[in-house]
Amino acid sequence: MITFLSGGTGTPALIRGVRQILYDSEIAVVANTAEDLWISGGHCAPDIDTAVFLFAGILDTNRWWGIKGDTYATHNYLPKVAGGEPFPVGDRARAVQIARAGLFQKGLTLTEAVERQCRSLRIGATVLPMTDGDAALFVDTGTERVALLEYRMAAGMGAEVRELVRPEPPAVTGEVRAAIEESDAVVIGPANPAASILPILDCAGMRDLLRDTFVVAVSPFSGGIAPDQKDAALMYAVGEPPTAPAVARLYGDIVDVFVQDIHDPDDVPGSLRLETRLMHERQAESLAWDVMAVIRHAVS
16 A cells, blocks of 8 residues: 655645556545635535545546536625635535534544545545644734635735744544555655645654655655745745755655656755656656656565
């Protein structure tokens, strides 16, 4: 089994490529929950839902979030009844969020609720929240604190990021621990470390787990392409520029093979240079084959 540490849009794109090589039952996803928040009574968990929608075959892969063909009748009607939301939520995606909130009310943990929803959607892969504890991150803009997802979805491109406000690190779940211990390797997907990967690595016990596992990390930054302005701001908020060497420093000694783009002008000593752009499915499958070849050579 291969376990992915997943957040953002790059990792799901890579997983789509890996699904051409492995059965879904051989894939586990540990999803970032730092962007989870409550919207209009529903529990919004974007990185969990992106993985769930991917394996269910309903993910909008043009945007890499939400359900393809979703409608927005509820979101559009809310302002007419003195309501409103910071960003659009699709009607079917909202149903997933409402159902998960209902499972919480019945006493289920986040892990249990996600497992129940995966079973209902007949998903063969294992999708796990990184923790059942509170891991929500907030962005300090200097004038207010806003939820990380709200910043990424609704804030202006020039919005200041003074710091990321983190809770006390929650613990990884027993289910996450078991998945990693049973895996042949862990792949850290090409996602912004500040928003998507460091929250997972900061969970109590996670780095120790990964030191005993073969880990491949893929940098989300290629150097030749300017990163999204918000992604850059979040990286600077954790004290690093948006570059591959900075990603390698943030991950530290848990990584056995660090992958950076073949065109990246920056240099990470000892890195594996591959084509990491994931603009279409063929590129994702090509990178997936390369990553799987590395893993099979290391664990054989």
